[in-house]
Amino acid sequence: MDEVILSVKNLVKRFDDNTILNGISFDVRRGEVIVVLGPSGCGKSTLLRCLNALEPIQGGEIFLNGQAVDSAAKDLTGLRQQIGMVFQSYELFPHMSVLNNILIAPVQVQKRQREEVRAEALQLLERVGLREKQNSFPRELSGGQKQRVAIVRALCMHPEVLLLDEITAALDPEMVREVLDVVLNLAREGKTMLIVTHELSFARAIADRVLFIDGGKIVEQGKPADFFDHPQTERAKQFLRTFEYESVK
Amino acid sequence: MNWEFISKYLPLYEKAAWLTLKLGLLGIVLATLVGLLCAAVRYYRIPVLEGIVRIYIEISRNTPLLIQLFFIYYGLPKIGIRTDPASCGVAGLAFLGGSYMAEAFRSGLESVDPIQSETAYALGMSRSQALRFIILPQAAAVSVPAYMANVIFLLKETSVFSAVSLMDLMFTAKDLIGLYYKTTESLAMLVGFYLIILLPVSALGNVLERRLRYAGFGA
Known part of the structure; x- marks a missing residue:
């Protein structure tokens, strides 16, 4: 668990004059699960999005296994194959069946044998309880199933590392669990993940x-038990308080 | 109704119908190519070309085909470009149809949310792979109804070809009316032949639309 696979150094991202990220640095080691928290915006x-070069960056560097990641990288498609990403809005391809959604990239991009990938896909679908949906189309699935x-x-x-971007934020509460259980299982198997979420108890359970992050900088970092029970900064305390409710009775 | 007259001149109409169909389809194929090109220029916002395409689309959509044909047929020879009636008709149809096709394709392309391409890129696809596997199939499904409407529209517009002395269906009908005053028979055959050409095209459009739109999206 010592090998650094993703390294972010002094990352700066601006939209015109608006600085979104202002000098972010951290390392991700193999098998590590990092949860990114912070107020919206x-x-x-x-x-x-910067980590797989969907956004060009204005400063700093990102390395995946020592290779620089930026939108001008020579082997950008090769790099992106090593960085999996799951979006808040699922983004399944609506014109393809569940199975073809899964097969298209391994077959067309990685040029793997269709039968081999199909066997793997079915096994994975089985594990997330959706094997019988292999021929369904996205519009026939619930949000949790799509995710x-x-x-x-x-x-x-x-992928070497999986980026999960608020993957339960668009789901009905009872579907959140079925998706998060899948992610918890991945963590048990030692999958390297970077997770953005607003599910604090999930974050606490899964994070190493x-x-x-606030104001474009990493304000505080640490083990989940320390962060949630003894936040050091006023900003983090304030953030955590917004999730608590006081009884009005 | 004089059936003898009709059976006598039916072969003449048949010949004219083939001409109408041949030039119409050729014009539509070219219009489709022009449309794809223009839609790509606008979709990818290619500088300079985008401005030219915009101007072309406005001119093409806001002037009648008849005037466009006159320009090509009588105007271009003045600057040394001489055309025969057939290529003039095809060029006119391509010029008019190109802009309508461009708008049909563009609306299809723009109906696909950009995050679909980003998802494809995140899976390691190149731009051309994302276009081929993810964007075009979805865009096509959205464009088909407008595309088929344009095909029908353009086939009907061929009726102004007679103005540049092409012996198409309209020309034949006007000719026969002028020669024999058999207005009813001549017009009946004219309408009949346009229906024979267009009804199958309409039917094809309906089938395509249903296939792409519903089967494609899994319902």
Whole structure:
């Protein structure tokens, strides 16, 4: 668990004059699960988008296994294959069946044998409880089912690291669990993940390390028990308080 | 109704119908190519070309085909470009149809949310792979109804070809009316032949639309 696979150094992201990320640095080691927390609009999602070069960056560097990641990288598609991403809005391809959604990239991009990927896809679908949905189309699935398919689709590319961008934020509460259980299982297997979420108890259960971002900077980081029980900064305390309710009776 | 007259001149109409169909389809194929090109220029916002395409689309959509044909047929020879009636008709149809097709394709392309391409890129796809596997199939499904409407519209517009002395269906009908005053028979055959050409095209459009739109999206 010591090998650094993703390294972010002094990352700066601006939209015109608006600085979103202002000098973010951290390392991700193999098998590590990092949860990124912070108030909305603090740049968490932008951070994930920068990590697989969906956003050009204005300063700093990102390295994946020593290779520089930026939107001008020579082997950008090769790099992106090693970085899986799951979006808040699932983004399954609506014109393809569940199985084809999963197979398209491994078969067309990685040029793997269709039968081999199919066997793997079915096994993964089985594990997330959706094997019988292999021939369904996205519009026939619930939000939770779509998101589980999106996770399988990312996993089938065998990425080095998985980026999960508020993957339960668009789900009905009773569907959140079925998706998070899948992610918890991935963590047990030692999958390297970077997770943006607002589910604090999930964050606490899954994280090896919490990064708390505000104002474009990492304000506080540490083990989940420390961060949640003894936040050091006023900003983090204030953030955590917004999740608590006092009884009005 | 004089059936003898009709059976006598039916072969003449048949010949004209083939001409109408041939030039119409050729014009539509070219219009489709022009449309794809223009839609790509606008979708990718290619500088300079985008401005030219915009101007072309406005001119093409806001002037009648008849005037466009006159320009090509009588105007271009003045600057040394001489055309025969057939290529003039095809060029006119391509010029008019190109802009309508461009708008049909563009609306299809723009109906696909950009995050769909980002998802494709995140899976390691190149721009061309994302276009081919993810964007075009979805855009096509949205464009088909407008595309088929344009095809029908353009086939009907061929009726002004007679103005540049092409012996198409309209020309034949006007000719026969002028020669024999058999207005009813001549017009009945004209309408009949346009229906024979267009009804199958309409039916094809309906089938395509249903296939792409519903089967494609899984309902």
